[in-house]
Amino acid sequence: MSLAEDADPSSGEAALAYHAWYRAISLIAQKVAAVPKHLYRRTESDAGEGKERARDHAVYRLVHERANAEQTAFQFWLQMAGHVPSRGNAYAAIWRESGMITELIPMDPDRTYPCRRNGQLWYVVYPFESEGEGIRLRPEEVLHFKGFGFDGLVGYPVWAKAAQEIGLALGQRKLESSLNKNSGRPAMLLETDQAIDDKVKTRLRDDWERMHVGLDNAGRTAILDRGLKAKAVSLNAEQLGAAGAAQMSLTAIANFTGVPASKLGAGGRNYASQEQEDTAFVADGLDFYLNVLEDEASAKLLSAPERAQGYEVKANREALLRPAIKEKFETLRVATAGKPFMTQNEARKQLDLPPSDEDDADKLLIPLNMGQGGNRNSPNDNADPGPGRPEGSANARTPKPDPAVRAAAATALKTSAKKLVKRVAFHANRAAKDAGKFMAFLDGLRAQHAAIFRAELLAAEETATAANGNGKSLKGQGADWLFETIAAEYATVSNEATPKTLAASVAALVADQEVRLPKDLAHILLESPNEA
Numbered sequence: 001m002s003l004a005e006d007a008d009p010s011s012g013e014a015a016l017a018y019h020a021w022y023r024a025i026s027l028i029a030q031k032v033a034a035v036p037k038h039l040y041r042r043t044e045s046d047a048g049e050g051k052e053r054a055r056d057h058a059v060y061r062l063v064h065e066r067a068n069a070e071q072t073a074f075q076f077w078l079q080m081a082g083h084v085p086s087r088g089n090a091y092a093a094i095w096r097e098s099g100m101i102t103e104l105i106p107m108d109p110d111r112t113y114p115c116r117r118n119g120q121l122w123y124v125v126y127p128f129e130s131e132g133e134g135i136r137l138r139p140e141e142v143l144h145f146k147g148f149g150f151d152g153l154v155g156y157p158v159w160a161k162a163a164q165e166i167g168l169a170l171g172q173r174k175l176e177s178s179l180n181k182n183s184g185r186p187a188m189l190l191e192t193d194q195a196i197d198d199k200v201k202t203r204l205r206d207d208w209e210r211m212h213v214g215l216d217n218a219g220r221t222a223i224l225d226r227g228l229k230a231k232a233v234s235l236n237a238e239q240l241g242a243a244g245a246a247q248m249s250l251t252a253i254a255n256f257t258g259v260p261a262s263k264l265g266a267g268g269r270n271y272a273s274q275e276q277e278d279t280a281f282v283a284d285g286l287d288f289y290l291n292v293l294e295d296e297a298s299a300k301l302l303s304a305p306e307r308a309q310g311y312e313v314k315a316n317r318e319a320l321l322r323p324a325i326k327e328k329f330e331t332l333r334v335a336t337a338g339k340p341f342m343t344q345n346e347a348r349k350q351l352d353l354p355p356s357d358e359d360d361a362d363k364l365l366i367p368l369n370m371g372q373g374g375n376r377n378s379p380n381d382n383a384d385p386g387p388g389r390p391e392g393s394a395n396a397r398t399p400k401p402d403p404a405v406r407a408a409a410a411t412a413l414k415t416s417a418k419k420l421v422k423r424v425a426f427h428a429n430r431a432a433k434d435a436g437k438f439m440a441f442l443d444g445l446r447a448q449h450a451a452i453f454r455a456e457l458l459a460a461e462e463t464a465t466a467a468n469g470n471g472k473s474l475k476g477q478g479a480d481w482l483f484e485t486i487a488a489e490y491a492t493v494s495n496e497a498t499p500k501t502l503a504a505s506v507a508a509l510v511a512d513q514e515v516r517l518p519k520d521l522a523h524i525l526l527e528s529p530n531e532a
């Protein structure tokens with residue numbers, strides 16, 4: 001407590017002087033702001049109930065693109081998400097023109113006061129350094145994102161609750177600065193058996209400090225007369241204990257904010273992997289703030305009829321949980337022995353996408369390399385015909401293909417495949433310079449390229465069908481295999497790379513795909529066609 005007595009922060013701004021507190025608040029704000037916010041509306045079709053982005057609604061632009069004339073949506077949410085975990089409250093005025101919401105304007109949480117008058121809730125805001133009467137706003141004119149609190153009106157100012165821990169850390173830094181002032185050494189005593197008057201004492205002390213205090217004077221030689229002896233004063237046990245308490249402040253700040261201590265600079269980690277730590281951070285820390293933003297935005301920016309129609313503001317948590325989702329679905333894949341466990345529309349619903357109207361979108365499709373459809377597969381479907389079987393039977397051996405035809409088919413497949421790999425690679429490399437653009441590239445991959453894959457590989461697939469000589473058509477199979485493989489590998493890169501390493505990871509993948517995938521495609525269609 002002695003360290004913190006004169007170091008307690010006097011405001012939320014002053015608390016940010018402690019590096020761990022600043023890191024915790026800024027990390028929450030950056031993560032929450034980076035999560036895309038969309039306006040969705042409920043949809044119904046023959047395929048079932050789903051969601052779609054309501055891009056034509058005015059609120060969509062406010063929450064996803066630009067909140068006001070001076071701030072993008074990211075900057076606005078960064079400010080809101082920074083105020084809630086620090087001040088406990090974040091406020092924004094809802095500006096309307098002709099009844100339509102046009103801007104969301106942030107307000108200073110230290111100069112905005114919710115209050116009740118005659119049972120009616122009002123927000124009083126002092127927008128300028130003025131002691132006059134504040135501006136009164138009705139609840140429907142204010143977005144109020146509140147943190148944990150007991151009266152239902154405001155959230156606790158978290159910085160004030162954490163003031164002693166922050167003050168302890170700041171006091172420790174003050175102590176270290178005072179030690180550095182003496183070249184990193186404790187104070188010195190100059191002793192002598194002779195009597196020295198006050199003027200001489202003052203002159204000796206001033207001369208000593210002028211010659212030896214400060215880092216620039218470290219190591220200078222001291223010359224003493226009058227029988228003086230220099231004696232260092234070491235830190236006592238209480239001071240040493242206070243110095244060690246600074247490390248414990250990191251754990252305390254982690255408890256106040258929900259940010260893992262390892263992300264604040266504390267040594268060690270409480271999780272088996274980085275993915276587990278990030279998942280816990282989202283579940284135990286960030287999810288609360290995302291819920292606060294979603295609920296208040298949906299309640300204040302949408303009318304009651306719109307909410308009844310299924311409109312809602314949602315944050316796309318998939319952007320934070322992609323590695324965890326990958327692990328979950330990999331576990332399900334192993335549990336089902338590699339067989340599909342989700343239809344196309346079920347997968348689209350997981351990603352908040354509207355259902356597809358394709359004929360097979362609600363069917364559990366079985367890959368061709370699993371025989372003729374899972375439980376409909378009979379033991380003899382892929383059996384060796386064996387001796388004595390008639391040449392014309394369904395399981396008869398096919399005649400050996402002409403090597404020249406097979407070589408021509410292989411060349412056609414490799415040429416077309418390499419062209420398609422390069423086509424996607426061109427767009428991938430451009431998008432990989434920015435993580436957000438790369439995610440948009442992945443979202444639009446199927447719509448922009450899947451049909452082109454089928455058209456480009458059609459002739460090569462027909463040549464491969466003829467080369468195999470078994471009468472089994474390969475139409476569309478090579479194109480679908482190649483497209484799905486490319487899409488899956490790009491998705492894996494997006495899960496494993498960081499924003500800083502994304503461009504290099506994509507470039508490395510592209511170089512590998514150009515060599516590997518054309519060969520793999522030719523091998524699958526000509527050597528092992530069932531794998532397609």
